[in-house]
């Protein structure tokens with residue numbers, strides 16, 4: 001992809017299934033409203049088919065046209081895909097986001113978790129107001145390497161293999177350290193925790209060794225290690241002590257849902273799937289079949305994923321207006337939730353997807369007025 005600075009960015013929009021479609025509709029409306037308010041580059045948002053329902057109807061989950069569009073776009077905006085009843089013959093679900101992670105080499109799953117006023121106080125300790133950490137999940141190997149390769153033998157044994165490579169661990173560790181360096185500019189200090197199970201598995205001891213080697217190139221950032229089970233405890237007992245974590249694919253998948261629970265659920269848990277050449281931005285949640293079609297989904301995670309996309313484009317193409325737009329969207333969402341006037345159904349309130357979206361769009365002009373002119377301090 002070219003690094004020339006265009007004035008229009010092509011965004012491949014993949015809504016997917018269930019509430020993915022609902023929160024995507026909300027996010028597209030928000031992004032279009034936000035770009036009408038500034039003179040920055042415009043996004044051209046084009047929708048493409050993919051997902052479990054597409055597979056059920058047409059026999060393919062990720063059409064070639066969609067994959068080509070994702071490859072050619074400046075960024076991919078992704079809702080959620082998968083549906084528990086729709087299965088491949090081997091019993092697994094058609095889940096194109098995993099194919100896209102491999103096809104676009106999106107090796108870093110960046111999953112920030114931050115509490116701010118208006119979000120539920122899940123933990124009673126007042127220090128929980130300081131929850132502000134990022135989980136970096138390796139996304140091209142680990143236990144997910146086994147996808148499509150598992151076996152069941154006649155003796156009634158099933159095997160899936162975990163793959164850890166020096167290249168994969170080194171690049172995701174460096175990504176985590178660079179992210180910590182950015183956060184240090186805002187927070188004054190930075191730490192990366194390697195989350196593994198090096199006490200039991202050779203592959204995990206190797207992961208830790210490769211992480212330690214990478215750490216030598218980042219003397220300004222401290223680092224430590226935690227076993228994944230102990231990290232699950234720390235996330236509940238004192239999550240305000242955490243900064244950046246880097247971990248294996250499956251551990252990261254589990255811990256990121258646990259982390260979302262600290263701020264009231266999946267509805268405020270965004271993510272970025274990033275590689276050296278492509279970026280895909282999606283909420284960390286799934287298609288939520290239990291609430292799909294009812295207009296109840298919290299679009300907050302999708303909005304924050306949209307803001308992460310704007311930040312990523314701003315960085316890659318040196319476009320500070322896009323960074324300003326990202327801050328405006330965040331500020332509007334924070335203002336709406338912080339005022340208490342709109343409480344998402346996810347937190348026991350009565351605001352569904354539309355009410356939340358309308359309120360955040362209405363808050364954009366005032367939020368824009370509070371954002372200082374570019375260049376800004378990045379909220380890493």
Ligand SMILES: NC(=O)c1ccc[n+]([C@@H]2O[C@H](COP(=O)([O-])OP(=O)(O)OC[C@H]3O[C@@H](n4cnc5c(N)ncnc54)[C@H](O)[C@@H]3O)[C@@H](O)[C@H]2O)c1
Pocket residue numbers: 019023079080081082083084093095097265266267282283284285286287288289290291296297298299300301346
């Ligand atoms: N990134 C993705 O596309 C993604 C992620 C996880 C699961 N999935 C798929 O989604 C389907 C459902 O999976 P699941 O039920 O395990 O996980 P899920 O994240 O869809 O739902 C878990 C719980 O969180 C709630 N929830 C999730 N997002 C919400 C939101 N924005 N607002 C309010 N509540 C929300 C749901 O109602 C549900 O109770 C499966 O097919 C799974 O494979 C896809």
Ligand SMILES: CC(C)[C@H](C(=O)O)[C@@H](O)C(=O)O
Pocket residue numbers: 081082095098253256284286
């Ligand atoms: C849907 C599923 C395959 C996916 C994953 O496990 O990576 C999801 O849970 C996520 O966290 O992005």
Ligand SMILES: [Mg+2]
Pocket residue numbers: 253254256257284
């Ligand atoms: Mg997950």
